[in-house]
Amino acid sequence: MKKHIPMKEVQKFPDNRRKEKIEAFDRLLTIMDQLRNLCPWDKKQTIESIRHLTIEETFELSDAILDNDLEEIRKELGDIMLHMVFYARMADEKNAFDMADVLNGISEKLINRHPHIYSDIEAKDEEAVKENWEKIKLKEKGNKSVLGGVPKSLPALIKAIRIQEKARGVGFDWDNKNQVWDKVEEEMNEFQHEEESGNKEKATEEFGDLLFSLINYARFSDINPEEALEKTNKKFIKRFQFLEEESKKDGKQISEMSLAEMDTYWEKAKKLP
Structure with a gap:
């Protein structure tokens, strides 16, 4: 059996519904077992076949969050939780992993990536936490590049945000947002020049640079551009x-x-x- 990362003694918070939460999760696992064995549709599904449904459910959760509709968020979280349990059940059938492996895996990752809570490392503010997080991720995954963990299939705008966050995590960043705004104006001028010259390829490239710099400025202004x-x-x-x-x-x-x-x-x- 795989050994878990030891946890130092930390403050525990009271939770009057902990038992009820565990029972509710056990209920969902039981229902999934029943559906996988008895329901024709559920029995037919594969990890690949429900992938597009998971993506759809994620976007529905995103809509509920943007609408600040807590009741709808509750429902969509349930749908996504169902999918997580579904994937784990199908993997268990292949003797690959099960839900216990999934939950223990994320718990160990959180412990490892929060040394300021579970070991003797200090982190005085949010920025220090982010820097530690990116450095630990780089070591864990063995990526040759800090940017190696950015998924290739991310939408371009979100990918730009993640690229900038990861670069900042290792200290590659502007000192202040005035410098970033200067860069925005520089890129705007370069785009206008290429657009007026009729060079579509260069204008497209410069427009991308302009968007990237605007996303950077939004980050410095604590605005999520997405x-x-x-x-x-x-x-x-x-x-x-x-x-x-x-x-x-x-x-x-x-x-x-x-x-x-x-x-x-x-x-x-x-x-x-």
């Missing part, structure tokens, strides 16, 4: 749908309206809460 952009997307959708609905009430076809007519409804939409 969340900021998604809020703008939702705001635009709400206003555009108002434009569609109100113009239709007035007997107008949006495809036949002038931009000036559309703008009248748009200005009204901007006043919505």
Whole structure:
């Protein structure tokens, strides 16, 4: 049996529902065993077949978080928990690992990556914790590059955030956000120059540099650019749908309206809460 990382004695916090939580998790494991043995659909599934469903559930959780809908978050967490239990059950059938291995694995990872809690390492602030985290990850995974742990398939915007965070974790970063804003302006000028010259390939490259520098500035301003952009997307959708609905009430076809007519409804939409 694999030995677990020893834990030093740390403060334990009271939890009146701990037993109830353990029983609830055991109930889900039992239900999964039953479904895997008795339900035709569940019996047919493979690790590969439910992958796309897991991605969908993750996005649904993301929507609930952006809406700050705690009841919906509860439901979506349940759906994702079901998928985690499902994967572990299928892996157990292959004698690869089971849920105990999964839970012990993440527990040991957390203990190892928080030496300021479980050993004698000191971390005075959040930045020190992040730096320790990235250094430990690099050692654990044996990556030749600090950036080796960034998934290749991440969406470009999220990937840029992770790249910058990892580089900062080993001290490669600007000193202050004024320097970063100077870089934003520099990249803006370079993009405009290439765009005006008609060089599409160079303009595309410079536009990427501009986006990367704006994401960097957002990080220095403690703004999550992914969340900021998604809020703008939702705001635009709400206003555009108002434009569609109100113009239709007035007997107008949006495809036949002038931009000036559309703008009248748009200005009204901007006043919505």
